[in-house]
Amino acid sequence: MRYKNTKTGAVIDSPFKITGDNWEIIDTEGVLYNQKGEVISGDQEVPEEFIEEEINLEEMTNRQLEEFAKEHKIELSTNDKRNKSTRIEAIAKAFE
Numbered sequence: 665m666r667y668k669n670t671k672t673g674a675v676i677d678s679p680f681k682i683t684g685d686n687w688e689i690i691d692t693e694g695v696l697y698n699q700k701g702e703v704i705s706g707d708q709e710v711p712e713e714f715i716e717e718e719i720n721l722e723e724m725t726n727r728q729l730e731e732f733a734k735e736h737k738i739e740l741s742t743n744d745k746r747n748k749s750t751r752i753e754a755i756a757k758a759f760e
Contacts, residue, residue, distance in 0.1 A: 666690040721752045729755065 668675045671686040721729065729751040733740050736758070744754035 721755060726751060733758075 666675060666677050666689070667682045667687050668690050669686050670688055675690070676682070719732075721732075724732065726748055729748065730740065730745070733751070733755055736755075738755055738758040740751060740754055744750050
């Protein structure tokens with residue numbers, strides 16, 4: 665079953681029943697239920713599931729690294745732009 669935390673917006677899948685004031689059940693069609701099983705809304709957007717992707721920053725050029733940082737809203741300082749290794753370090757640190 666999929667649950668959504670109304671306080672944080674977090675969505676999790678669990679084979680176990682999640683209880684608590686802030687948890688609501690979402691079915692596979694995106695319909696939102698409260699803990700009593702009552703339909704709250706069918707218009708709720710369910711966030712896309714996170715898909716982990718492996719990216720090799722070492723294979724990218726300096727320009728590609730800067731574009732990658734820009735696409736992921738990572739601001740590179742002047743120090744970060746000194747060379748390729750400092751760019752990679754700044755990008756990797758942003759994802760920690």
